[in-house]
Each structure stands twice: as C-alpha cells, then as structure tokens.
Amino acid sequence: MLDLLPLTAEIADGQLSIGGMAASRLAEEHGTPLVVYCEETIRAQARAYRAAAPGASIVYGTKAFANVALLRVLAEEGVGADVSTLGELAFAREAGLDGGRILFHGNNKSDDELRAAAEAGATVVLDAPDEPARAAAAGVGRVLVRLTPGVEAVTHQSIQTAHDESKFGLAPDAALAAIAEARALGMDVAGIHFHVGSQLARVEESLVAVDRLVAFCARAGVELGWTPQVLDIGGGLGIKYTRDEHVPEIADFVPPLVARLPAGVQVVLEPGRSLVGRAGVTLYRVGVVKDSGGVSYVAVDGGMSDNPRPQLYGARYEALLANRADELPDGVFRIAGKHCESGDVLIDAIALPHPRRGDLLAVPATGAYTLAMASTYNGVPNPAAVLVAGGVARLVRARQPVADLLRFER
Numbered sequence: 001m002l003d004l005l006p007l008t009a010e011i012a013d014g015q016l017s018i019g020g021m022a023a024s025r026l027a028e029e030h031g032t033p034l035v036v037y038c039e040e041t042i043r044a045q046a047r048a049y050r051a052a053a054p055g056a057s058i059v060y061g062t063k064a065f066a067n068v069a070l071l072r073v074l075a076e077e078g079v080g081a082d083v084s085t086l087g088e089l090a091f092a093r094e095a096g097l098d099g100g101r102i103l104f105h106g107n108n109k110s111d112d113e114l115r116a117a118a119e120a121g122a123t124v125v126l127d128a129p130d131e132p133a134r135a136a137a138a139g140v141g142r143v144l145v146r147l148t149p150g151v152e153a154v155t156h157q158s159i160q161t162a163h164d165e166s167k168f169g170l171a172p173d174a175a176l177a178a179i180a181e182a183r184a185l186g187m188d189v190a191g192i193h194f195h196v197g198s199q200l201a202r203v204e205e206s207l208v209a210v211d212r213l214v215a216f217c218a219r220a221g222v223e224l225g226w227t228p229q230v231l232d233i234g235g236g237l238g239i240k241y242t243r244d245e246h247v248p249e250i251a252d253f254v255p256p257l258v259a260r261l262p263a264g265v266q267v268v269l270e271p272g273r274s275l276v277g278r279a280g281v282t283l284y285r286v287g288v289v290k291d292s293g294g295v296s297y298v299a300v301d302g303g304m305s306d307n308p309r310p311q312l313y314g315a316r317y318e319a320l321l322a323n324r325a326d327e328l329p330d331g332v333f334r335i336a337g338k339h340c341e342s343g344d345v346l347i348d349a350i351a352l353p354h355p356r357r358g359d360l361l362a363v364p365a366t367g368a369y370t371l372a373m374a375s376t377y378n379g380v381p382n383p384a385a386v387l388v389a390g391g392v393a394r395l396v397r398a399r400q401p402v403a404d405l406l407r408f409e410r
C-alpha cells in the first residue's frame with residue numbers, strides 16, 4: 001500500500017500520516033472529504049522529469065488539478081503550465097507564470113481564449129484548420145501545430161487522444177497546411193506537438209508516435225523547407241492506483257522517447273497525472289455501515305461529486321482506515337458515496353478491518369483528475385485541499401460553502 005501513497009506517508013501506532021501530519025488531525029482541523037497533497041512528492045516527481053530529460057522544458061498539464069499553490073510549487077521546480085481554457089490560464093497567471101512558460105491547448109478555442117493567450121504571450125498549439133487565421137487575427141505570435149500521429153494508446157478510450165478519429169490535432173496533410181498558412185500569416189511556427197493519451201502504462205505506442213513525428217518533420221523539411229525548433233511530445237505517463245497495477249517509472253518512460261528525437265531540438269514534455277496523482281490522498285469520514293443482499297456497504301461523506309473517475313473510466317482504487325491502519329482486514333466491503341445514484345460506488349470490493357462510523361477512510365492516488373473533475377451534484381459543495389510538508393499543512397483550496405451554490409441563483 002505504501003507505494004500507492006505519497007513519499008512521506010508513514011504508518012505508526014495505527015495512524016497514517018503524510019508530510020509529518022496525522023491524517024486524523026488534518027481531518028479534524030479541515031473537515032472531510034479532504035484532499036491532502038504531499039509537497040515533497042510533487043517536487044520529487046518534477047525533479048525526476050528534469051533528470052530524465054535534461055534541458056527539456058516541462059509544462060504541467062494543469063487539467064490534472066488546477067490549483068495556484070501547486071502551480072507555484074511546480075514553478076519553483078522549473079515547471080511551466082499547459083492550459084486549455086481561459087480558466088486554466090487564469091490559474092497559471094495567478095501562480096505568477098509568464099507567457100513564456102505557458103502553452104495554450106484546446107480543440108475548440110474561442111476568440112476570447114486566443115486573445116487572452118496572445119495577451120499573455122503564451123504559445124498557442126494550433127489544433128484546427130481555421131485556427132492559423134483565427135490565431136493570427138487574435139494577435140498570437142508563437143505557435144506549435146498539433147499533429148495526430150494515428151496511434152491508439154493502450155488506455156481507456158475516453159483518454160486516447162492520438163488515434164485517427166481523435167477530435168484532437170490535425171492529420172499530417174492538414175498539419176502541413178496549417179504550418180504553411182501560419183508562416184504565411186507571419187506567426188512564428190516554433191514546432192510540432194502530439195499527445196498520445198493519458199494513464200499510459202507502456203511506452204510502445206509513444207515510441208511509434210515519436211517515429212511518426214520525426215518522419216512528419218522530414219516531410220515538412222522537403223515540402224515546406226521548414227524545420228521545427230521545438231518538439232512537444234505531450235504527457236500521459238500513468239500512475240499506480242492499485243497494488244496489482246504496473247506503470248513505468250519516469251526514468252524508464254521518458255529517456256527512450258527523448259533519445260529518438262533529433263539532436264539540437266528543444267524538447268517539451270507535458271505531464272499532468274504523473275506529477276500530482278500520487279501526491280494526493282482523499283480522506284473521507286465513514287458514516288453508515290450496513291449489509292444489503294450480502295454486500296457490506298460502507299458509506300463515506302463524499303463520492304462521485306469529488307471523484308467521478310469510477311463512473312467515467314471504471315477506475316479502481318484501494319483504501320485504508322487512516323485511524324486503524326495497523327489492524328488486519330476481517331471482511332470485504334463496498335465503499336459507497338452519499339449521492340443519489342446506486343452507481344455512486346468508489347470501490348467495489350476492498351478488504352478492511354470492519355469499518356465503524358467515525359473512522360477515517362484514506363484513498364490513495366487521488367491527486368489528479370479527481371477534484372479537478374468535481375461537480376456539485378446533489379448540492380454537495382467541493383471539498384477542501386491542503387498541501388502538507390514538514391509537519392505543516394497549508395490550506396490551498398478552501399471548502400466550498402453551501403452558500404456558494406446559491407450565489408448564482410436568480
């Protein structure tokens with residue numbers, strides 16, 4: 001279990017602690033559900049990327065969790081931001097990132113988004129045939145072109161992004177046309193981007209994509225007399241959610257990809273999940289415990305509103321009782337949320353010491369695409385998040401008050 005938890009996680013006297021803070025104390029002080037982020041884990045992951053690809057530019061896939069404090073920690077580690085909406089751009093700007101460290105993505109950018117990216121001085125990743133003209137009109141100066149390399153990542157189909165039918169990117173012919181048009185419009189076409197998909201547990205498809213990217217660049221050289229200065233090979237490396245899962249280390253996944261790129265090019269990497277996923281642990285308070293038709297239900301005070309991944313992707317998680325972490329399991333339980341759907345199940349079956357009302361359930365590997373995808377379904381406000389390090393917890397996302405839900409009612 002420890003290899004699913006943040007690097008600073010410890011279990012002593014049955015109590016889980018993270019960053020030197022007891023989970024039970026964090027829950028008492030900040031309430032539950034609570035997402036606890038370990039600063040050391042985030043910094044270690046950023047450093048692992050820097051070590052795996054020296055000289056590469058690393059930008060955080062902000063969609064994994066847009067948070068100003070996390071973006072600042074990452075910026076201190078030399079990591080910029082990949083954003084894809086006005087909102088994500090606002091988080092990056094609030095964190096103090098200047099346009100030189102921001103990439104603006106999106107398969108359907110609005111004119112407002114293009115103008116905001118231009119004003120910020122961000123590099124825009126062109127993703128549609130009409131975007132060179134729209135970006136130029138918006139005042140964008142520097143662009144990459146997103147290539148669809150036509151590879152099918154081995155991952156959930158909702159997070160495959162480089163197959164032929166993908167809504168993202170441009171097929172080679174269209175990408176060549178976009179490069180030519182963007183150059184003719186006076187923009188600095190710095191290079192090419194691709195992103196294979198997310199939660200990748202193997203490198204093979206990414207290697208194929210890199211080879212296709214290199215072949216595409218050769219073609220652009222012949223047909224357009226243009227050579228990229230920047231090659232952005234996206235993010236995608238997965239994390240371990242369960243003990244039986246295997247994912248490569250950053251040090252094993254990244255170097256073979258970078259090694260296939262032409263020498264002298266500026267490499268860009270866009271990790272999201274693998275920077276913050278393992279760093280996050282969600283703490284829930286156990287409420288109702290009951291048997292139903294032979295299933296032992298344990299209901300917690302959150303669910304699909306703070307983590308919709310089980311419903312979206314059939315995601316599997318593990319869990320432990322943070323206040324009784326040294327007790328042996330004596331049953332198998334289904335962890336349900338508090339929402340009005342039978343499908344609001346966080347974990348279908350997990351062995352635990354028989355949970356009791358008031359226990360604290362910790363769910364590891366919930367730092368990416370969880371709170372970021374939160375809703376207020378059933379009028380449940382979004383939980384708080386804290387960043388812990390060296391025995392200190394800093395509130396980095398306040399708990400949303402119920403009054404906030406009524407703020408926009410008319």
Ligand SMILES: Cc1ncc(COP(=O)(O)O)c(C=O)c1O
Nearest residue numbers: 061195198235236270271272273
């Ligand atoms: C263009 C782009 N870059 C980077 C990422 C980050 O991906 P991941 O969180 O899997 O590393 C994504 C997410 O899907 C993306 O669409």
